[in-house]
Amino acid sequence: MEFDLIEVIRARVNVTRSDVALGIGDDAALLDVPAGQQLVACTDTLVAGVHFPVGTVPEDIGWKALAVNLSDLAAMGAEPAWALLALTLPDADATFVERFAESFGEFARAHRVALAGGDTTQGPLAVTVTALGFVPHDLALTRSGARAGDAVFVTGTLGDAAGALKMLMEVRSAPAALLARLHRPEPRVAAGLALRGIANTCIDVSDGLLADLGHVCADSKIGAEIEADALPVSPALAASFDAETCRDLALAGGDDYELCFTAPSARETEIVEALARIGCGATRIGRIVAGSGLRLLGAGGNEIQIAHAGWEHFSR
């Protein structure tokens, strides 16, 4: 089934770049990495029934499969360039592939990502995308390097995707604003680029803020405090859940694809203004402290036990 489907995909994911010397159709792609830049590479798989509900429309699967990978590049401060697509389908369903590829292509065009190759195989529905991009030497944003005194920031709002999923499971519908965050995440590519040379660390919030900031603390061998009342939640989330549930979703809900980053506290105004210029909200939610692990602080600085904050409910 492979060859016809590849044509269907190629026709719809038609971003051309001069740095693709040889694209889809040979044993491998030939790509030109610009001089002075490092290659940035990541891969993420979405499995039906695990990473998206069975019955998710192909447009949403195509979008999200690329978006979650560009989010990883964004977290490195990288500029996306190319993708490889490994698509496993139960049968050679041309309509599914057309709809998948239309949306994958729309998203790829928005980020100027060329589809350089891939593989189509028969099997249970799953999509693995490999995203490739560049970052100048010594400007990549990593998880290590957070320092005591850094402020902790997040872009945008947290908990929307997990809120949508919770409502789908409980009442089978959710507000469009929340569903969009679940099905059509917008990776913070421009924010990642803007944070080059500013942020000391950066990670994308895919597993949930607690888990992801925990990775930063572990890799930086340092601790962090989060102010529960500072967590940014959207009007749609606040209108859908009580305050405590909103907090728990913001702390532990996955699939937000916002960036969580640390930077010198003194640069807060500069950072918020720089991200505002590219249409991206940024909120200071806490600080890096000596020690290890995360502490969650309530109003007045009292500690809230993280074990009660929804961690187990939403992690996966």
Next chain:
Amino acid sequence: MEFDLIEVIRARVNVTRSDVALGIGDDAALLDVPAGQQLVACTDTLVAGVHFPVGTVPEDIGWKALAVNLSDLAAMGAEPAWALLALTLPDADATFVERFAESFGEFARAHRVALAGGDTTQGPLAVTVTALGFVPHDLALTRSGARAGDAVFVTGTLGDAAGALKMLMEVRSAPAALLARLHRPEPRVAAGLALRGIANTCIDVSDGLLADLGHVCADSKIGAEIEADALPVSPALAASFDAETCRDLALAGGDDYELCFTAPSARETEIVEALARIGCGATRIGRIVAGSGLRLLGAGGNEIQIAHAGWEHFSR
């Protein structure tokens, strides 16, 4: 389940390379492509029950998942450098992952491939590997550029993997020499490097010789003739099947991972000697001719109808 399994894999796939600036453990890997070289990138998925029989031991799956990707790099004349591994498992089976990773690591060490990143997810068993390598500018071997008068060559022997699969299906056992070709293919990386600057086109035989040489002819806008009696088959295959079945397996059996390449006819001796020096057999099996499509010639030059040559039986 993700984090423990990644440690299991990282500990066993422990190839270090100085061009991996940042490997497993961040949002993405940071990699240094050497100046003057093009990046070569491919991805291939293996699905349980489709690309390997259900019940295949994890060691064979780990080996083959990387091998089929290095075969694609070999077909470009590329030097392998890095891999990303996306592993989908029904459950967090540490023993499976240990055995998988041991073998993946053994193979990676043999080819000096560093595992730079990946993803582990829950779902039906499947493995997607992305392989990355380099080739100097203008030396990549592609599928286009075959010229009338070129000789057509293959490395090694054809049909062994398909012969093993046929015997497994029919009599539930097969000679070890054939099984090894099915489960532990050896990609022709050294041969691909040796063919830089010599071969006009190159492809790896993964779908079967007829299909793969057909791609070369289509992309080169030219035709080819294959001499059925020239097809190289192993002693183990010849001892297991009658001559006609051997021929059909050699023509249409997939999973051989030999290289099929075209080169000026006058360079035959040079080519055979160059590949012999690296322990790789090479056999001239036909020639590139004006026109399009493939013709199969029997003894005395009579044409054999390709439709009868097992194409449908073994393609997938």
